Amino acid sequence: AQSVTQLGSHVSVSEGALVLLRCNYSSSVPPYLFWYVQYPNQGLQLLLKYTSAATLVKGINGFEAEFKKSETSFHLTKPSAHMSDAAEYFCAVSDLSQGAQKLVFGQGTRLTINP
């Protein structure tokens, strides 16, 4: 079975600082990997996805993530944090077992931006 571990349930950075949210996955087959963002009282919005093409994936709002097979990681980064980045972020892996494409999510990381 596939699984995702997000290191750090809460991350706090200063405005303008580097954002790094960590995600490690477990998968017996080449995975599809995703980062979703959830703003307060809203649904999930896809930030970016890895589907076995380029290992460095660029997403919306200046975020990017790098797939590292040797480290089984898919960490999310943004060079300079903005106040509007405050939200909860979820890493997910796609489970293709039995034909379903359900997402398996990590526990989430709440990102706080300090002025």
Next chain:
Amino acid sequence: GAGVSQSPSNKVTEKGKDVELRCDPISGHTALYWYRQSLGQGLEFLIYFQGNSAPDKSGLPSDRFSAERTGGSVSTLTIQRTQQEDSAVYLCASSPWGAGGSYNEQFFGPGTRLTVL
């Protein structure tokens, strides 16, 4: 175009009552998913519909939970005899379906927040 919509946005019920949660997927999307987001369990898959195929119910936590999808469009998630541990945000997502097993993005609705007193 319109996204995935869910109703109600909030539902408060008493323990033991039945509740129905509704999801309207994006028009033309053949796949529909239900997820649950709770403090203790995080985000977890509940059930998946794809076209006319039998649904994947592997994530439903108990037989009190059921879902149907009428006419390949609207879906209803029903929870019978609600318990306090059912309190959570229930998220619906839909996606188009592609050939060859390729992944297609899931688009999420805003969710229904269920509170069981």
